[in-house]
Each structure stands twice: as structure tokens, then as C-alpha cells.
Amino acid sequence: MTQLRAGAIPPEGGALPGANLADDLLRGADAIADFMGMKRRQIYHLTETSRLPVFRVGSVLCARRSTLLGWVEDQERRATAGCGQ
Numbered sequence: 001m002t003q004l005r006a007g008a009i010p011p012e013g014g015a016l017p018g019a020n021l022a023d024d025l026l027r028g029a030d031a032i033a034d035f036m037g038m039k040r041r042q043i044y045h046l047t048e049t050s051r052l053p054v055f056r057v058g059s060v061l062c063a064r065r066s067t068l069l070g071w072v073e074d075q076e077r078r079a080t081a082g083c084g085q
Contacts, residue, residue: 024064032063036072
């Protein structure tokens with residue numbers, strides 16, 4: 001499995017360099033919560049309010065690591081945009 005480093009920015013098109021789909025895919029709320037450093041309930045809340053970029057395969061909640069990293073960077077940009085940074 002490809003090791004992710006902090007600040008890894010996925011290229012245009014989404015996938016992390018050197019990662020295949022299986023490496024980039026997180027399956028289940030627990031896996032997403034572990035990756036994000038959050039509690040499972042927080043993942044469900046963000047999903048229910050359409051604030052987290054996730055999708056379902058059948059009944060299983062899934063997300064791409066690369067998409068989540070991009071989402072976090074976007075949240076950071078928005079938070080610091082008003083600070084003049």
C-alpha cells in the first residue's frame with residue numbers, strides 16, 4: 001500500500017502519484033475516520049450534511065484518500081483566505 005505523506009497534493013485527475021485505485025480507496029466510515037483523525041460519528045455527520053466528499057458502493061461509505069486531502073487543503077485555503085495569509 002502506498003504510504004501517504006503530509007502535504008501530498010494529488011495531480012489534476014485525482015489519484016496520488018504511484019497509487020492505484022485500491023491504494024487510494026477508503027472503505028467504510030471507520031477507515032475514513034482513521035485516515036481523517038476523526039470519530040466515526042463526525043464522518044457520518046459531515047456526510048449527512050453533504051460537507052465531506054464521499055460516495056457509496058452499495059451500502060458501504062467510501063472515499064478516495066486523494067480527494068479527502070484536496071478537500072482538507074480547500075478547507076484550509078478558505079479558512080486562511082480571510083486572514084490575509
